Amino acid sequence: MIDLRLLEHLCAFADCGTLSGAAQRLHTSQPTLTRSMHRLEELLGVPLFIRGRNALTLNETGRKAAEYAAYVLAAGADFEEKVRAYDRSLHTLSIGYCAPVPQTVITPLINTLFEGMTISADMTDDRLFCEKLLNRTYQLAVLHEPPDDPRIFHAVCGHEDLYISVTPDSPLASRAEIRLRDLDGLSILLLSRIGFWETMHRTGTPHARYLLQTDRASFTEVAAGSTYPVFSSGYYLRRGESIPGRINIPITDPSCHTDYYLACLASEKDRYAPLFSRIDAHTIW
Amino acid sequence: MIDLRLLEHLCAFADCGTLSGAAQRLHTSQPTLTRSMHRLEELLGVPLFIRGRNALTLNETGRKAAEYAAYVLAAGADFEEKVRAYDRSLHTLSIGYCAPVPQTVITPLINTLFEGMTISADMTDDRLFCEKLLNRTYQLAVLHEPPDDPRIFHAVCGHEDLYISVTPDSPLASRAEIRLRDLDGLSILLLSRIGFWETMHRTGTPHARYLLQTDRASFTEVAAGSTYPVFSSGYYLRRGESIPGRINIPITDPSCHTDYYLACLASEKDRYAPLFSRIDAHTIW
DNA sequence: TAACATTACGTTAGCCGTAACGATA
DNA sequence: TATCGTTACGGCTAACGTAATGTTA
Numbered sequence: 121m122i123d124l125r126l127l128e129h130l131c132a133f134a135d136c137g138t139l140s141g142a143a144q145r146l147h148t149s150q151p152t153l154t155r156s157m158h159r160l161e162e163l164l165g166v167p168l169f170i171r172g173r174n175a176l177t178l179n180e181t182g183r184k185a186a187e188y189a190a191y192v193l194a195a196g197a198d199f200e201e202k203v204r205a206y207d208r209s210l211h212t213l214s215i216g217y218c219a220p221v222p223q224t225v226i227t228p229l230i231n232t233l234f235e236g237m238t239i240s241a242d243m244t245d246d247r248l249f250c251e252k253l254l255n256r257t258y259q260l261a262v263l264h265e266p267p268d269d270p271r272i273f274h275a276v277c278g279h280e281d282l283y284i285s286v287t288p289d290s291p292l293a294s295r296a297e298i299r300l301r302d303l304d305g306l307s308i309l310l311l312s313r314i315g316f317w318e319t320m321h322r323t324g325t326p327h328a329r330y331l332l333q334t335d336r337a338s339f340t341e342v343a344a345g346s347t348y349p350v351f352s353s354g355y356y357l358r359r360g361e362s363i364p365g366r367i368n369i370p371i372t373d374p375s376c377h378t379d380y381y382l383a384c385l386a387s388e389k390d391r392y393a394p395l396f397s398r399i400d401a402h403t404i405w
Numbered sequence: 406m407i408d409l410r411l412l413e414h415l416c417a418f419a420d421c422g423t424l425s426g427a428a429q430r431l432h433t434s435q436p437t438l439t440r441s442m443h444r445l446e447e448l449l450g451v452p453l454f455i456r457g458r459n460a461l462t463l464n465e466t467g468r469k470a471a472e473y474a475a476y477v478l479a480a481g482a483d484f485e486e487k488v489r490a491y492d493r494s495l496h497t498l499s500i501g502y503c504a505p506v507p508q509t510v511i512t513p514l515i516n517t518l519f520e521g522m523t524i525s526a527d528m529t530d531d532r533l534f535c536e537k538l539l540n541r542t543y544q545l546a547v548l549h550e551p552p553d554d555p556r557i558f559h560a561v562c563g564h565e566d567l568y569i570s571v572t573p574d575s576p577l578a579s580r581a582e583i584r585l586r587d588l589d590g591l592s593i594l595l596l597s598r599i600g601f602w603e604t605m606h607r608t609g610t611p612h613a614r615y616l617l618q619t620d621r622a623s624f625t626e627v628a629a630g631s632t633y634p635v636f637s638s639g640y641y642l643r644r645g646e647s648i649p650g651r652i653n654i655p656i657t658d659p660s661c662h663t664d665y666y667l668a669c670l671a672s673e674k675d676r677y678a679p680l681f682s683r684i685d686a687h688t689i690w
Numbered sequence: 691t692a693a694c695a696t697t698a699c700g701t702t703a704g705c706c707g708t709a710a711c712g713a714t715a
Numbered sequence: 716t717a718t719c720g721t722t723a724c725g726g727c728t729a730a731c732g733t734a735a736t737g738t739t740a
Contacts, residue, residue, distance in 0.1 A: 121413065122481050124406050140694065149732055154696055164485060166492040174694045174738045181492040188484050195480040196407050199473050200449060207451040207466040424720065434707055439721060459713045459719045 122163065124196050127189035129156040130168075134186035139176060160185075209256070212238040216253075216261040218246035219315040221280050221355045222380050225405055226262065233394050245316045253385055260392060264316050264378045274383035277399040281354035282317075282376035285366040287347045293367050300324040300373045307331060309348040311339050320375050321351070355405040407448065409481050412474035414441040415453075419471035424461060445470075494541070497523040501538075501546040503531035504600040506565050506640045507665050510690055511547065511680075518679050530601045538670055545677060549601050549663045559668035562684040566639035567602075567661035570651040572632045578652050585609040585658045592616060594633040596624050605660055606636070640690040 129152075132142035139153040146153075157176070161168050168182035178186065213234055217223040223241055230239055242258070249261040250269055261267075267274050284303065286292050292302065304325040312318070312332045321330065331348060333339035343350045343363050350363065357368055382399055384392045414437075417427035424438040431438075442461070446453050453467035463471065498519055502508040508526055515524055527543070534546040535554055546552075552559050569588060571577050577587065589610040597603070597617045606615065616633060618624035628635050628648050635648065642653050667684055669677045 121409050122485060124409060124481075127484070128406060138694070139696095150695070151697085151733085152731065155730080158696095164488050164492075166489055168488075171695085172739085174696090174740095176695065180495060181488060184491045185484075185488045188487050192477075192480045192484045195477045196409075199412070199470075199477045200407060202473050203449050203453075203466060203470045204451055206469045207449075210465060423718090425718075435720070436708085436722080437706060440705080443721095456720085457714085459715090459721090461720065 122192075124193060126156050126160045126163070127193055129153055130160060130182075130186050130189050131193065133157065133176075134178060134183070134189075137177075208238075211236070212240055213260065214240045214242065214258045216242045216244065216246065216249050216258040217315060218244070218249065218262055218264050219280065219317055219378075219380070220311075220313075221353055221405060222262040222278060222382075224355075225278060226382070226399070229395065229398055230260075233398065243313050243315050245319050249383070253383060259384060259388065260395075261383045263381045263383060266381050267383050271386050272383050273386040273389045274381045275396055275399065276379050277382040278380045278405045280378055280380065280405060282371050283352045283354060283357060283368040284349050284371055285343075285352045285363050285368045286349045287365065288367055290347065290349065290367075292349070292369065295369055297372050298369045300371060300376070303349065304328055307348055309333065309339065309343055309346065309350040311336060317351070324373065324375055358405075407477075409478060411441050411445045411448070412478055414438055415445060415467075415471050415474050416478065418442065418461075419463060419468070419474075422462075493523075496521070497525055498545065499525045499527065499543045501527045501529065501531065501534050501543040502600060503529070503534065503547055503549050504565065504602055504663075504665070505596075505598075506638055506690055507547040507563060507667075509640075510563060511667070511684070514680065514683055515545075518683065528598050528600050530604050534668070538668060544669060544673065545680075546668045548666045548668060551666050552668050556671050557668050558671040558674045559666045560681050560684065561664050562667040563665045563690045565663055565665065565690060567656050568637045568639060568642060568653040569634050569656055570628075570637045570648050570653045571634045572650065573652055575632065575634065575652075577634070577654065580654055582657050583654045585656060585661070588634065589613055592633055594618065594624065594628055594631065594635040596621065602636075609658065609660055643690075 129142065129146065132146050133139060133153065136142040136145060139150050139157070143150045143153050157169060164185070166181055168179060168185055170177045170179050213230065215223075215226075215230070217226075220243065223243065227239070227241065246261065246263040246265070249258065249263050250267050250272060252258045253261055253267075253272055254269075262277065263274070266276075284292070284298050292298060295302075305327045306325075307329040308321075308325070308331065310318075310321065310330045310332055312334050321328070331342075333342060339350075340363065342348075344365070350366075352362060352366075352368055356362065362368055382396065389396075414427065414431065417431050418424060418438065421427040421430060424435050424442070428435045428438050442454065449470070451466055453464060453470055455462045455464050498515065500508075500511075500515070502511075505528065508528065512524070512526065531546065531548040531550070534543065534548050535552050535557060537543045538546055538552075538557055539554075547562065548559070551561075569577070569583050577583060580587075590612045591610075592614040593606075593610070593616065595603075595606065595615045595617055597619050606613070616627075618627060624635075625648065627633075629650070635651075637647060637651075637653055641647065647653055667681065674681075
């Protein structure tokens with residue numbers, strides 16, 4: 121059973137070329153290093169050094185030993201790292217959201233169902249969500265398209281419709297419904313960090329000029345105090361949280377109506393069963 | 406920097422399921438084990454056990470940790486193993502000989518040139534000698550055919566001719582020369598452990614009945630006291646070491662005349678240069 | 691003389707085993 | 716009551732740092 125400190129000392133010496141140098145680097149004394157090197161040779165029963173009267177050099181075996189030692193040290197460090205990471209992985213739940221509304225709806229559910237766990241939520245376009253589930257970056261993900269992979273389990277967890285909110289004096293205000301192309305070219309107020317919606321907007325209205333707001337407070341303030349059209353979610357409108365003085369017109373494009381799919385690794389389905397049983401596929405948020 | 410003993414203790418506990426069992430296996434006391442486990446948890450900052458009032462069980466993290474620990478321990482053991490093996494490899498010279506005569510000739514040379522090294526000689530058919538040089542089973546090899554691999558350096562190091570030694574009353578005694586097929590079907594006395602010669606004999610005289618002698622002393626004794634023909638090497642005949650009362654007749658088959666090739670890894674050519682410079686390609690042993 | 695490795699020596703941190711304790715089946 | 720894990724305590728090993736020694740450039 122070898123003492124890893126000996127290996128550390130050996131590696132330091134191999135790097136520095138001198139015991140005093142190594143001692144400095146390791147914040148210890150030369151005698152300690154001398155002893156370690158002797159102990160190492162004795163333990164292995166093999167000479168590792170060429171000893172001059174006042175110079176110490178690694179011999180061929182010593183160089184190989186230092187090389188192997190680095191590997192063992194790495195394994196030891198990895199051990200601590202991996203164990204801590206594993207423990208952390210048991211106590212953290214990383215979730216990828218493709219849009220803000222699912223986050224708003226599902227986060228409280230998760231908080232109550234997995235109490236004591238650290239929840240880490242990610243908000244981004246969901247193109248890579250399957251990979252991120254498979255490589256364990258996420259334990260859960262909410263996508264706007266059903267994942268097509270037998271290793272991934274999923275269930276519909278909700279639905280969202282998009283509206284456009286305009287001021288009464290807007291030329292669009294009288295319309296019963298709107299298409300995305302009607303908005304193309306306009307200046308539109310938009311929250312940033314809205315997941316796949318951003319990609320959808322950019323492709324659906326390539327010539328619109330988006331005025332990005334990074335936080336919801338300033339977004340609502342600017343929206344209330346300006347005439348820029350803004351996108352609104354049916355989820356908020358249904359809860360009465362529309363912007364004061366705005367008319368909300370439904371958008372007819374299919375891309376503005378989406379189902380959401382809650383997904384996890386099929387192998388971890390059981391762990392998240394309580395969550396899946398609580399989501400109601402028929403609720404239109 | 407983790408103490409490998411802690412990992413050993415953890416693995417023992419994981420195997421035994423109980424601290425007392427692990428303590429027995431490790432020839433130590435339960436308190437030591439208790440302390441090790443606590444220390445490990447403290448060091449990692451992560452719980453590894455489920456503690457009942459008088460029962461200790463690994464939790465999920467603990468099981469993973471034990472798994473990793475086994476790996477680290479193996480790396481540590483490997484370290485000692487590998488370093489010792491490397492040192493040994495520097496001090497031992499393994500040589501493959503395809504025939505006894507090259508061994509007789511070259512061994513003393515090697516002993517003087519590489520004094521202090523452990524010489525390990527192998528005597529066998531040389532079909533695999535190239536591979537064995539490449540995978541470092543041998544550092545040197547003597548083959549009876551030139552190795553055809555750019556990674557292997559070689560030089561002709563000698564030549565051997567085979568004779569057949571018969572008693573004067575043998576029907577073959579009057580012949581000036583002999584072919585192998587003249588011997589096929591006879592009972593022939595043969596030393597074992599003669600490298601590729603054995604294969605050669607078996608194929609050259611498939612119907613001969615070979616009386617194998619495992620050591621040279623009994624071989625010469627039986628040879629002198631019987632009328633069985635025996636193969637003799639030109640090397641020994643030229644040194645006057647023929648069997649008393651025998652007539653030595655040259656064998657004309659090309660397979661009974663061979664050059665020998667001393668070979669080593671091209672990358673180690675320099676290390677064995679003194680040896681190569683001492684072998685004289687023009688000497689017919 | 692400065693830098694190096696090694697040896698000597700006294701100190702101490704920390705680990706171990708014995709023993710005692712508490713809990714459980 | 717036997718087995719298990721934990722805690723307490725005393726002894727001792729073994730590693731450390733300081734200081735001294737010897738050698739080299």
